[in-house]
Each structure stands twice: as C-alpha cells, then as structure tokens.
Amino acid sequence: xxxxxxxxxxxxxxxxxxxxxxxxxxxxxxxxxxxxxxxxxxxxxxxxxxxxxxxxxxxxxxxxxxxxxxxxxxxxxxxxxxxxxxxxxxxxxxxxxxxxxxxxxxxxxxxxxxxxxxxxxxxxxxxxxxxxxxxxxxxxxxxxxxxxxxxxxxxxxxxxxxxxxxxxxxxxxxxxxxxxxxxxxxxxxxxxxxxxxxxxxxxxxxxxxxxxxxxxxxxxxxxxxxxxxxxxxxxxxxxxxxxxxxxxxxxxxxxxxxxxxxxxxxxxxxxxxxxxxxxxxxxxxxxxxxxxxxxxxxxxxxxxxxxxxxxxxxxxxxxxxxxxxxxxxxxxxxxxxxxxxxxxxxxxxxxxxxxxxxxxxxxxxxxxxxxxxxxxxxxxxxxxxxxxxxxxxxxxxxxxxxxxxxxxxx
Amino acid sequence: xxxxxxxxxxxxxxxxxxxxxxxxxxxxxxxxxxxxxxxxxxxxxxxxxxxxxxxxxxxxxxxxxxxxxxxxxxxxxxxxxxxxxxxxxxxxxxxxxxxxxxxxxxxxxxxxxxxxxxxxxxxxxxxxxxxxxxxxxxxxxxxxxxxxxxxxxxxxxxxxxxxxxxxxxxxxxxxxxxxxxxxxxxxxxxxxxxxxxxxxxxxxxxxxxxxxxxxxxxxxxxxxxxxxxxxxxxxxxxxxxxxxxxxxxxxxxxxxxxxxxxxxxxxxxxxxxxxxxxxxxxxxxxxxxxxxxxxxxxxxxxxxxxxxxxxxxxxxxxxxxxxxxxxxxxxxxxxxxxxxxxxxxxxxxxxxxxxxxxxxxxxxxxxxxxxxxxxxxxxxxxxxxxxxxxxxxxxxxxxxxxxxxxxxxxxxxxxxxxxxxxxxxxxxxxxxxxxxxxxxxxxxxxxxxxxxxxxxxxxxxxxxxxxxxxx
Ligand SMILES: Cc1cc2nc3c(=O)[nH]c(=O)nc-3n(C[C@H](O)[C@H](O)[C@H](O)COP(=O)(O)OP(=O)(O)OC[C@H]3O[C@@H](n4cnc5c(N)ncnc54)[C@H](O)[C@@H]3O)c2cc1C
Numbered sequence: 001x002x003x004x005x006x007x008x009x010x011x012x013x014x015x016x017x018x019x020x021x022x023x024x025x026x027x028x029x030x031x032x033x034x035x036x037x038x039x040x041x042x043x044x045x046x047x048x049x050x051x052x053x054x055x056x057x058x059x060x061x062x063x064x065x066x067x068x069x070x071x072x073x074x075x076x077x078x079x080x081x082x083x084x085x086x087x088x089x090x091x092x093x094x095x096x097x098x099x100x101x102x103x104x105x106x107x108x109x110x111x112x113x114x115x116x117x118x119x120x121x122x123x124x125x126x127x128x129x130x131x132x133x134x135x136x137x138x139x140x141x142x143x144x145x146x147x148x149x150x151x152x153x154x155x156x157x158x159x160x161x162x163x164x165x166x167x168x169x170x171x172x173x174x175x176x177x178x179x180x181x182x183x184x185x186x187x188x189x190x191x192x193x194x195x196x197x198x199x200x201x202x203x204x205x206x207x208x209x210x211x212x213x214x215x216x217x218x219x220x221x222x223x224x225x226x227x228x229x230x231x232x233x234x235x236x237x238x239x240x241x242x243x244x245x246x247x248x249x250x251x252x253x254x255x256x257x258x259x260x261x262x263x264x265x266x267x268x269x270x271x272x273x274x275x276x277x278x279x280x281x282x283x284x285x286x287x288x289x290x291x292x293x294x295x296x297x298x299x300x301x302x303x304x305x306x307x308x309x310x311x312x313x314x315x316x317x318x319x320x321x322x323x324x325x326x327x328x329x330x331x332x333x334x335x336x337x338x339x340x341x342x343x344x345x346x347x348x349x350x351x352x353x354x355x356x357x358x359x360x361x362x363x364x365x366x367x368x369x370x371x372x373x374x375x376x377x378x379x380x381x382x383x384x385x386x387x388x389x390x391x392x393x394x395x396x397x398x399x400x401x402x403x404x405x406x407x408x409x410x
Numbered sequence: 411x412x413x414x415x416x417x418x419x420x421x422x423x424x425x426x427x428x429x430x431x432x433x434x435x436x437x438x439x440x441x442x443x444x445x446x447x448x449x450x451x452x453x454x455x456x457x458x459x460x461x462x463x464x465x466x467x468x469x470x471x472x473x474x475x476x477x478x479x480x481x482x483x484x485x486x487x488x489x490x491x492x493x494x495x496x497x498x499x500x501x502x503x504x505x506x507x508x509x510x511x512x513x514x515x516x517x518x519x520x521x522x523x524x525x526x527x528x529x530x531x532x533x534x535x536x537x538x539x540x541x542x543x544x545x546x547x548x549x550x551x552x553x554x555x556x557x558x559x560x561x562x563x564x565x566x567x568x569x570x571x572x573x574x575x576x577x578x579x580x581x582x583x584x585x586x587x588x589x590x591x592x593x594x595x596x597x598x599x600x601x602x603x604x605x606x607x608x609x610x611x612x613x614x615x616x617x618x619x620x621x622x623x624x625x626x627x628x629x630x631x632x633x634x635x636x637x638x639x640x641x642x643x644x645x646x647x648x649x650x651x652x653x654x655x656x657x658x659x660x661x662x663x664x665x666x667x668x669x670x671x672x673x674x675x676x677x678x679x680x681x682x683x684x685x686x687x688x689x690x691x692x693x694x695x696x697x698x699x700x701x702x703x704x705x706x707x708x709x710x711x712x713x714x715x716x717x718x719x720x721x722x723x724x725x726x727x728x729x730x731x732x733x734x735x736x737x738x739x740x741x742x743x744x745x746x747x748x749x750x751x752x753x754x755x756x757x758x759x760x761x762x763x764x765x766x767x768x769x770x771x772x773x774x775x776x777x778x779x780x781x782x783x784x785x786x787x788x789x790x791x792x793x794x795x796x797x798x799x800x801x802x803x804x805x806x807x808x809x810x811x812x813x814x815x816x817x818x819x820x821x822x823x824x825x826x827x828x829x830x831x832x833x834x835x836x837x838x839x840x841x842x843x844x845x846x847x848x849x850x851x852x853x854x855x856x857x858x859x860x861x862x863x864x865x866x867x868x869x870x871x872x873x874x875x876x877x878x879x880x881x
Contacts, residue, residue: 088649088755089784111651133593144593146601147570162846163839166820168751170567170783172556172605173820173827173838174865175847179569179601183594200651229625229692260694305591308512338512338592367591382596385583390597392853397846 003050003071004028010040019058019073027070031097033078035153035161035192041074042190043159046400053404054186056097056125068404076127079192082106084167091150091167093195096127112198115142119291127191133183137254137290140336141233142199146182153193154181157398167195180393187405188397202233202256206266207285208278211248215239218249219312221273222335225253228272230265235336236292242319242329253278254289292332293341299330300344300353302360303369308338314366318342321359325351411450414471414495418453421463426501428452437496440481440488441543443744444794445829449476449490454501457518458576458584458614461497465612466582468495474859475580477608479520479551482543484747485828487555487607491862497612499550505529506615513620514573514590519550519613526618535620538565541824542732550613556605558824560731561688563782564655565621567824569604574617577603577610580855590617602850607826608861610854624655624690628700629718629727632685632707633678637661637765637777640683641757643710644781647687648754650706652699656688657782658731663741664778664789668730671737675730676723681713685781686731734778735789742774742791746803750814751823754784760817764788767809771802785823786814812837827865835867 007016007030015037019029032038045052050071057077076097084093087110094103103126104114116136118129128134130152133145142148151165154177164177181191212218218237225235234254240247253269255262270278295301306314315331322329326349333340344353360368382390394401411429419427428434429451438446450473455461468475474494481488490496499520507516510533517526523544526537540559541547547557553575558567565571574589587600594600603610634640640659647657660668665677665684677684687703689696700717707715718724738745752760761777764786768775774791788810792799811821811834821831821838835844848866852858 086753086755088645089753090648090651091753143566143570146598147566156846160842160846162843164843164847167818168753168784168820168823170558170562170780170785170823171751171820172558172567172824173822173831174835174843175850176556176569176602176605177846177850179598179604180850182598182601184597188597200653229622231691258695258698260698261692264692264694305593307590367595369595384585385579385581386585386587386599389579389585389599389854392856393597393850396849396853 006044006048007041007072010044011037015078019055019075025070027073029073029075031075031078035155038079038155038190038192039159039161041159042155042157042402045072045402046158049400050402051404052402054131054190056128057099057123070404074190076125076190076192083193085110086167087112089167089169090198091169091195092198093167093193094126095193096125096130096191098126100124100126100129107198108201111201113138113201114196115148115199116145117290119294121291121294121296126194130182130191130194131184131186135293135339137292138199138233140235140334141231141256146179148197149178149182150195150197152178152181152191152195154189154191156189157400157402161192165195169197185405187403188394189403202258204259204262205254205256205283205286206262207281207289208253208255208266208269209281210251210273210278212251213248215249215316216312218251219335221251224272225269226336228268230255230268232265234289235334237331237333237335238292239331242331243323252289295341295343302342302344304340304342305367305369306338306365308336310365311335311338311340314363315340315342317363317366318360321356321363325349325356325359327351327356414467414473415451417467418451418464421467422453422455422460426454426456426460428454437478437481437490437498440478440483440486442484442486442489442828442830444746444800445486445489447490447492449494449496452496452498454498456501458578461612461614462578462582462584464497464582465578465580469581469857469859472857472859474862475612476861477550477554477612479548479554480522480543480546482547483551483555483828484749484825485822485830487826487828487861487864488551489829494862499548499614502614508533508620510535510620512590514617515620516574516588516615516617517549518615519548519553521549523547523549523552530620531623533620534623536623537571537618538562538621539568539571542735544732549616549618553604553613553616554606554608555824555826558780558783558785560656560658560728560780563657563780564653564690569601571619572600572604572616573619575600575603575613576615578612578614580611580857580860585611588615588617605826606854607828607865609851609865611860626691626693626696627724628689628696629724630687630689630700630703631677631716631718631727632687633681633713633715634683634685634711635681635713636711637683638758638762639710640685641761641781643685643707643712645754645757646706646710647703648782650702652702654687654699654703654782655690656686657780658686659777659779659781660684660686660731660734661777663774663776664734664738667737667741667776668734670740671733673730673733673737675726677730686727731778738776738789738791741776742793744792744794746790746792746807747825748786748788748790748807748810749822749825750786750811750819752784752786752814752817752819754782756817756819757781757784760786760814760819763813764810767806767813771806773799773802773806780823783823784819808834829864832863832865833867835865
C-alpha cells in the first residue's frame, strides 16, 4: 500500500496533505493533532519501515538540501497552542507547532523577551527552532538556545512519547534529553512540546551602527568593545563584498536594558571606538537586524566557527580561497560569539562551489556547518568510539531508523 | 579481586590502587552518610590514559565502576556498589590550559572548584558555578551532577559553562570532545553527559567557559520577622523581571547555627529569616536595581536592610551562607539535606508546607535555600542512631518531594538523584519517560557497569541487582 493510503487509514483528512521540498519532490505529509495520534503514526512508520522527515512549517527546508530518501513528511503544524505562560516565574510551555512569533507576542505582552530572537521569515515554529538550535540576534546576551530550553516532550522513532526536564528554571532530575534534541534536527524524534526560560523585556533598545573601511580596524573595534563592561545584546560585523575596496565593514551594536544603563553603554562604546562615530538607527531597524542570518536569495552559505581570537584570520583565509577560485564572499560575523555566516556568489570563474568547499575545508582551526566532505577531510566528523556512541544513541531512540536526516552530521 | 588488583597496579602503580581494607573505609559513603558500602578497590589514575587503561581492565573483568570526585555529593551518587571499584579523580588535579583571551580553561576532572577560580582571578575572570561546597568539590563532580550554587541564579548551572569534555567510556575507550567550540557539531554529547551522575562514563578533562568578574558588586542583607514574607519578596523580585546575581534565604535555626560557628557573619539572631541579595554589573545597573528591590522589600515588611560596606564584609556575609550546612553540625549530630525545586511563584506555600510536614513528625527543620531559583533545601536535623527518627526523616523527605512535584516542581534542583531519590523518579516521571532514559543510558553503557543502581529506579530499568537503600 502507498504511504499516503496508510496515512489515510490512521489520520483524519485535516491531518493529511502534501508538501513540496526545495528540490521539487512532492511528498505526502502527515500532521497529527494529538500526542496519541503522533504515537500511532510513528508506530506505523516504524512497523512498515518507512522513512520520515519531521518539520514544522517547513521554513528550514526551503534553505537546506535534503540528503536522504524520504517516504513521508511529518509536521507539527496541527499541534499548536500555548499550554502555560507563568509571568511570575518567567517560563512558557507551548506545543511544538506554535509559531515562534505567536509565543513572542504573548510573552512580550507580559514584559518578557523570548529568546532566541530569530527572524520571522518562513514563520518558524517552536519545534523547528528547538530542533534546529537556531541562534537569534540576542545570543551574545542570552546564550544559545540549548541554555534556555528547560524541557521537552517528544515522540521517538518507535512511537514512544516521553518527557525530559520541565518548566523549571533549575532542575537536574533525570537526563537532559532536551539538550540532545536541541539541534538534532528531528533525527532522534519529533519535539511535540517545549518549555523555555524567558528573559526580561528591556525598557530601552538602541541600535548603533558605524561603517569602517578597513577590515583589521573593524575587527580591532570589536575586540576593543569586547573588553568593556558593556553587555551588548548584539555585536555583529557585516561586509557585503569582501574584495578590497568593494564595501565597508558595518559594525552594529544592539544595546538593551534599563535606559540609564543603555545611555552609559552608548557613551562607553563611543569613547572606546574613538574616531568611529556611531549612527543611532530608528526603532524599525530592529526588524532588519533580526534577519541578519537570513539568506533570501538562497546563495550557497556556510556557518563557520573558530576560536574567538582566530575568527578574523579564518575569514581572511576563506576570502583568499574565494578570490583564488573566482567567488565573492559576504561575511556576517558575530566576533564575540566566534561564529559567522559566509555567503558565496560566483564571479563567473571556472571553479564550482564543490571545489571551493574543498579548499575551505583545508583551513586549519575552522569548523564548518553543513560541509560533509570538508568535515570528513578535516577530521571533524566523529570517528571511532564517538561515532559508535552516536550510532547507539540513535538506535536507542529510533530503533528502526524512521527519521531521515536533513543535514549530514554524524 | 587479587588478580584484578595486580593488573591495575601494573597500570597505576602501587600508590594508584588502594586495597588495604582500613584505607577503604573513608570511601564507603559520600556526603549522604545514610548509605555505606565498602568498595573492593579504590583506583587513583593520574590522567586520561591511565584511567582508560584501567577501565579497559575493569571491562574485561565485568567489574562495576563508581566514579568519585571529592565525595561531597549529597544524594549518594558516589556511594560504592557491591563488588565494585571506585575510581577517584583525586590525583587528577592539573589545570591544563587557561586562555584569558578566548575565555576558557581546560582542567583535569579532579581540580577543585575554587582552585580554578583562583587561577583565573589574575586575569579578571572567574568560573561562575559556585556550589557552597566549592572549597572541596571537583569540576568532574560538578559536571556529573550539573551542580549549581548561589550565583547560578544569574549565571546558570554547570551545563551552561561546559564547552568540552574528554571522556573514558565503560569499555576504556577515550572520546575527545574537548573543544572549545561554541556549538556542538551534530548531537550535543557534552550537554547530555552533564548531569548524568557518573552513569555514562568517566569525565577526565573538562573545558569550561570563563566569565569576566563584574565591575561592581553589592551585597544586601534584608532582615525579616517572617520567613514567608521573605519568600514573597523573592517571588516579587522575580515577577518584576529584576536580575540580581543571587537571592538566598536563611531561616532562624540556620542563622542561630551560623552565628554560633566559625562562619559567624553578623546575621541578627532575632530575625526569623534573612534574605541575602547580590547585585552586580555596572554602577548604574546596580544602583537602579537596588532602588527597585528596596521598594519591594519594604512592601513585604522588611525589618531592615543592610548593605555590605566593603569586600571583607561581603565575604563574611557569603561565608555564613556557604558555611551554613557545616554550621548545622552544632545543632544536631546528623543533617538530612533535602533538595527540591518549585516554580518561583509558589515559594511561600511550599516552604510553609515543609515546615508543617516536619512539625507533624516532631522533626527539627532548618531552611537555607537558593530562593531565586525556587531551589528549596529543607535541612532536617536528626541522629542516625535513633531508627525511629531516621524513619520519620525519610518519610518527611519523601512527602516534601511529593508535595513539590504536585505543585509543578521536581525532585532535585542541584544535588542529583543518586541513590537517594532513585525510587522517587517514579513520582516525577511516567514509565515511558524512564524507559526512554534507560535506553539512552544503555547506549552509553551497554554493560550497565557505570554507577549501577543510581539515578533510575530499579523497576523501570531492570537495573543490576543493587539492594534498594530503603529495604
Ligand atoms: C556542605 C555542602 C554544600 C553543598 N552545596 C552545594 C551547592 O550549593 N550546589 C550544589 O549543586 N551542590 C552542593 N553540594 C553537593 C556537592 O558538593 C555537589 O554535588 C558537587 O558537585 C559534588 O562534587 P564532588 O567532586 O564531591 O563529587 P562526588 O560527590 O564525588 O560525586 C558526585 C557524583 O558525580 C560522579 N562523578 C564524580 N566525578 C566524576 C567524573 N570525573 N566523571 C563522571 N562522574 C563523576 C559520582 O559518581 C557521583 O555520582 C554541597 C555539598 C555539601 C557537602
């Protein structure tokens, strides 16, 4: 029997549909509306040896290649709603298909800030943000997503619905399986519900920007700012075209908190970066800043990490590789987090992106996201006992290998 | 055991293996003295390589293994198991690397928490998690228990500060995840390991994040004539979205004990409760928060608020808090340190209920807790030579946990499950949750030799046959 026919036996018409992946494949989609239905669905897929790819609204799939064979897409879109928002405690729990920005609207009315502050593009869901461990523009202040996920409920590959953690800001009861699911991209199970720690909403938010022509001066300014007692929510650098003289380095600082503190931080920052005069951007610029990690034109893009003191040098090496192979590089870096998004555009040269990837992979001390060949060559993919452990972990949560992997990590 | 000891001595040297029964006695218990088991051997490897070779030998012999740091754990996590071997990290105390520019340090697992902070001090940095036992407990123990401390209110518990680990598996293989990268590549094995209480493997090296020391620190001592009013003040500080770095409550009995001890901090003996508040950051931030907090304290009938005049007074106020458990030795021969966590909106109700539970059982209760995190520590005084009192203590402990779980809380905020709360896991979790945790544990340790009988209830996991501590 076709996968879609089997889904029809199990789910109501409202829970079944189709979805077209970025690569053109149209697949049946199942979107159960209850935990019980999720459990039955996964039991069925497991029994019948079908492969499933979990998604929320599918916002990530438009940007990422899907490397696996897939029989059916399973979506949390029918599992939406806020289950608990406790303003006095600063925690929120919602079903995984709830749109991230719907949660944000509710908690901000209660004077809370929902972190990570991610781009609204593609209407991301709670489950999608958690599963992809998405970083927001506020990461420098509030840390990575995994620090703020307090607990989850999830369904494993064999249909078992289980929970770890809870809606408590401090809790060490049992294993932190929620940490394991953060960033696992649905490869170990489908996140059905999650509880998050909330941050206080700042009474003042200020975006300051300066443009610096010289690369090393721009990075030096970031280092100087990093040594101050100022606690920005964002300190990022953007350069649209890293070829010499093509475009300046745009340094953006997001300050937030108590007004008196923001005033003080602004003065400190301006004094420290000397000649560079900051321009204060209008409030609307905030929406633009949130899209810092978006890639609307779908250019080839890679996430890069390095030690903080080495990020500049690694990006410079990436630029040299681009120049040598006829590619243009756009840099969007978070110097103090030690991560960057690099976007590439061909300049009509001979080299393919695959060739460029191989030369990037040779850069010592750089760690790339979504670069399978490069990781393998660089010895960055897990091998030996670590790889064996990962295999056993996957088998413990998905014994029949139901979940397909969107990205090629180990 | 003789052959095993011989093989291990060949790897670790004579000094690296303790098999003399009299020298094994101090290792029978950790900080939870209710449970004691004599280990067959205690192993003291010096580094990852020695630890891995020793673990490979233990794997070949099918010997159960319990890891031990300083043995300050309060849940029986480091209690040895029958026919098992203890691996202590006491000879793994090297600080391997401190990188002030990239703000991380790499240390051996046996490094003591304060030792690390001292080394970083000169660079203007600190390792933030600060369990009250920090003068003795090890970074490896902190990792295994995902330990907290007063300042975790602002900085978060250990898991937020671990950037990498070197692990030795049940089979004696080495997994190097030492980083330091800001994000895991693929699955977050490090994040999963933190808090696994020695059941996944042995951590031999830890890479931790260092944070800058704050420019301004202010410590306030707020004095209350009612414990519940202090709880309400904390709930309101949280609800007002204020962000002090620590919010700690000590009740009257604790104050009395502290003031009679070497940790005497000048807490007023007539108070029913004191609330210790630390604010830090830049001057403007600290003074702004202080004003708002003062208003809240007044609203809740604070008797008076004192602000530490200088660094030495700040140190004294904290020494009183951090020495509180130790000071209780003056008021009872034994202390049962309970550890539960509740939503911060429910502090008053649950503290009141704990007081009632102990009063009903004629037990002496002292409360000292991380109020800002909703992390209660009802400390019940008892004498372990009195079996009926022990029974009442355990009954009260279980009832307190049940009450907290019913109110949306959980079994442990920082001390871990260990042996102590293993059976209570069934109150907090459904069978499917526990079954899933068992499967994950089996993925790390298919032989079930790593700290068997801890963390997960016997029934749920069909654990190795370790006698139930309550039997
Ligand atoms: C007076 C006092 C105050 C305390 N205050 C606090 C507090 O404020 N906050 C808090 O969180 N805790 C507190 N504790 C509890 C305790 O100190 C912590 O749990 C601490 O982290 C334990 O560290 P340790 O080195 O003593 O570990 P141990 O007690 O030796 O071991 C604890 C657990 O970790 C495992 N383990 C130890 N080392 C390793 C390793 N290298 N690899 C794998 N597993 C390992 C053990 O098997 C055991 O399960 C307090 C204890 C006391 C006695």
